[in-house]
Amino acid sequence: MTAVSERPTTTAAAHPLEPLRAEEIAAAGALLRELKGLGKTARFVFVTLHEPPKADVLAWSPGDDPLPREAAVTLYERGEKRTYEAVVSLSAGELVSWRAVEGVQPSIMAEEFEACEDIVRSDPRWQEAMRRRGVEDFSLTMIDPWASSYTGPEDHPSARRILRPLTWLRAAPGEHGYARPVEGLIVIVDLDAGEVVDVQDHGVVPFPPKPGNYEAKWKHDPDNVPAFERDRDDVKPIEITQPEGPSFTVDGHALSWQKWRLRIGYTPREGLVLHQVGYDDRGTLRPVVYRASLAEMYVPYGDPAPTHRFKNVFDQGEYGIGWLANSLTLGCDCVGHIQYLDGVVNNQDCEPVTIPNAICIHEEDVGIGWKHTDFRSGAVEVRRRRRLVISTVVTVGNYEYGYFWYLYNDATIEYEVKLTGVISTGALPPGERPKHGELVAPGLYGPNHQHFFCVRLDMAVDGPVNRVVEVDSQPSPPGPDNPHGNAWETVRTVLASEAVAQRDADANRARYWRIENPSARSALGEATAYSLMPGASAPRMYSPDAVFAPRAGFAAHQLWVTAYDEDQRFPAGDYPNQNPGGDGLPKFVEGDRPLDGTDLVVWYTMGAHHVVRPEDWPVMPVTSIGFMLRPTGFFDGNPALDVPPTAANGAACHAD
Template sequence: MTTTITKVNHPLEPLNTAEIALATSVVKKEKKINDSFRFVSVTLYEPSKETVLNFKKGDPIHRKAFIILLDNKEEKTYEAIVSIDKESILKWEHIPDVQPGIMADEFLECEQAVKADPEMQEAFRKRGIEDFDLVMCDPWSAGNFGLEEEEGKRIARTICWLKTDKYDNGYARPISGLHAFVDLHKMEVIKVVDHDIIPLPANDGKYTAESIEKLRDDIKPLEIIQPEGPSFTINGHEIEWQKWKIRFGFNPREGLVLHTVSYNDEGEERPILYRASLSEMVVPYGDPGEPVNRNNAFDVGEYGIGMLANSLTLGCDCLGEIQYFDAFLTDSKGNPSTIPNAICLHEEDYGILWKHTDFRTEKVDVRRSRRLALSSISTVGNYEYGFFWYFYQDGNIEFEVKLTGILHTKAVSPGEKSTYGNLLAPQLDGPNHQHFFNMRLDMMLDGVKNSVVEVNTESDESGEHNPYGNAFIAKSNTLKTEKEAMRDINLETARYWKVINPNKKNWVGEPVGYKLFTGENAFPYAHKNASIMKRAGFMGHHLWVTKYDQGEKYAAGDYPNQHKGGEGLPKWIQKNRSIDNEDIVVWYTMGHHHITRPEDWPVMPTAYMGFSLKPVGFFKQNPSIDVPPSKPKGNCNHSSCS
């Protein structure tokens, strides 16, 4: 090979373009890949945890690529592991009875196939549509509903809308009552569903600045400046900031991934997380009518959050002193591709970190908080998802999802209103739906042997010891096995979970720990025997804990696309392995419950949801006590008040 491979400084550095090019070239050459093959994904084959944790600067680094391929002609899926160093294939395996995620070029080819289909064209004409270029066809994953005619096929459902011009909001005019099924291997329409003709809504749904009649004129500039530059330093994909050391990566399926997160406490680098990522997300809809009743998109496993990442823009997506990172991926032909500025890193002011006023001496001590933000944003069809990891000076870690974009829509007849959604505009319905995100947290508090403790609070009994009836007690219970650790949020007991290291005690004699501080959440409303509950079983509980297994990465299994279900967490926990003082993985499911409203149209204001990891006995005291005071500004009368 003539490709020059640049040496990396750590085994977890993401594959670069040269490595991707070499890996795909090796496969093309050794397996004589023809045009019927598509490269679904090319990612770093991560070395073992033991290799990573024992790695020292200067040690040899052996690089491998993990590749998923799809042969459209033979309708087969393959997995390959390629040695970058040896330029050879280490593994080549046919994976039967699976469908990998839908690729970006498949989306575009599918849309064109629908527009070119004679039966669909006739259906468009029946609705008065002659200019097919203005038709917008969104391919949706087909799911698995036990239909014999779909068994073994690679299928997408296409739902259609009509634009008035190229840059119009296409989702304003759904072509309801009509949709098509496409065989993605052959790129042929195999079924057209044509029901009643429903008039197109009249509202244009325009939202761009050019289309708004009058923009606000009273907003003054807001600038964030750091004259001396940011406080973080970067070495490849490793960040050092305010005692934090954070390694991160990026891949086409999970997008942004955290690796080996630690905090320097009194000179000791203390590990907290080995790996953290969005393992899966699913969006079940609550409308029983076609085609919405099959809208159950797995945005990680079926589409790839990383593949759909945006190129971020300074002053719009990110504000301040920004460091950007590119994402290196591949197209379906195996050619390296780059998403410029896919990852954003910056600092933010976050209000008061801590404060106290001594009213006797009138001395004021206050520290301002700042946080480090590491983020990416992906567009999945109509929706946008922002994924933000925040690190705080007091040892807190927060993950936040920001949901925005345009709602999925359907048309209804004049005067009609759906039971299963709300009118966004006249004749335009926004079906009710939910968003469930599952986070995989490979914990490593002061070492790989950890446990999970559930804490429930209850009122103390009445009696002489509790004369005013005000006492309450937080009771702890260590979860011992995987089945015991299938748990749900309970507001009545203020339930929370904390990860501890039972082998490491703090200075008051308790195990060091981090608390999983839950935020907004929901339960699924689909019936237990519904297809989506079988395929996304992780929705069934908010907390899962498993014993570490390098092969168990995705909560709904490796290949959720069109899978009948039962894979992932519900299958793994049947082993009922011990999770007490073991190398464990915590899986947290959070749900956003979206009952639609007119204010969500034509573009949805951002909704926020997430969780935090907060130290509980991990530090001797407030770890941010040494943050220096800011310099006073303005009319402050105290030397340390800002």
């Protein structure tokens, strides 16, 4: 450890897991510049809280001495073309660690993302390719900086740092440019040199003839696809009010709602993070999840055309969704009594960047929670179900993704991803139909593709000692004990080690997974548990021998379970950018560590399968994918039995 005297330090945070404040991000950069003599070529990729060891956090209580406050920094030294990782102590003004990471490329930085368009537009070869398509006004072009993927040794991260941007054309300023893709034109940009190193033109394809606008000033054009003369006039206002205020409280990043207690975190790579999720069970705060986050998004395209075959992006590991978050708008993104939290990230000079209203917190009524009518007496009891919503929305180029954590008053946890935005489009010659996609307008198609979302769940069901049990349902064998053949039973399989804890959902067996605490017992003598209930999903459709398949080995299975390791945070590895593959979960489990009765992490991957429809154009209606964590023997009965019998409008929800 390198100590430095008289260095500026920052004040302690209220809690060890509080996200880095703006002044802490700036202080981390100032410390590193001075301690390591960094110049202008040192670019700060991600600066985030270096979370204290789990044992220290669990042992800490308000009023205790603060834990060391540290920042983890990923830095790219452009002058050396080398990546560094550092940890600096913000409370002591010290350098805790510094190391070079060889043979990797860190995520694409915001300044690179933003500079790419000008770099491409200034290249004579690209300009000539556009002129071959009849384009002279280059200001009408849109260049999207697609991550390069890995197509061969020339893309290896040790060779060069590149992007493969694609081009679209607006018919007029402000129009929807994705309606006119420049098919067959691929550019390779060297980000270190700040120049185009190659232009590949696979032939001119005519621009699709029809506009596809969705903005109010354009969408009533009779040639638009689709065309509407006017907006609907039969939509009446809906007002959601809470005259006594919300049922939740927010103190810094600590959140309490009814019986739930948790902390909200935020990182530039993961975006929204939940910490220390627990439930107050009649005066006892019982832990459920220590840390939960979306750990990776992987979007492979299933079209072999030159413009599309390299598309397989890792939106977190290659970009980082925290700095892509939207500033959410009351009445549009969130409705009701809203509490917002800002997201604080860094730019490449390690200056703090605040995204106002990056996180939205509000309550929703979601229908009947439970009900029964005694038909003999006429007595009716019904309770409303309510949930707390913690959400954020990001824009990744053409797509929007909404990430929603729901906490219900019956102790269920749900995670949902909402997909919307604009499809990545391709063009076809007149009269052709795509083999690997679907037409959405004349000459315009959406390639087949998938989205895989891997959620990392650092489980803590009644404490850190857990195990995972796979539960299948199956018919009981016929015989004297099953004379009518109607019986069925559940079969439990303990996933005792990492080698066997690589599993897939099976709807034919109604499969789910119990995360149990074998040392905590319910009133009935069973291990307390929360069950992971799979939602709709799809397996990967590409060949296991695909060039890019090793880059996302985690997508081979929906469920992985690993022994806890604080350094194993991302399912495709720390540096998927230009990586040929092999890192992440497949490497984590090589040691086949035991899992029965230990501190463990559950990784669950959902696959959204997108065969594009005309209805997805020019902007997609929301589609969603998700899963639930449901208490299973965690309580001694219905935890929502004590919900009061009052409807949203004040009417009594019971009758004697």
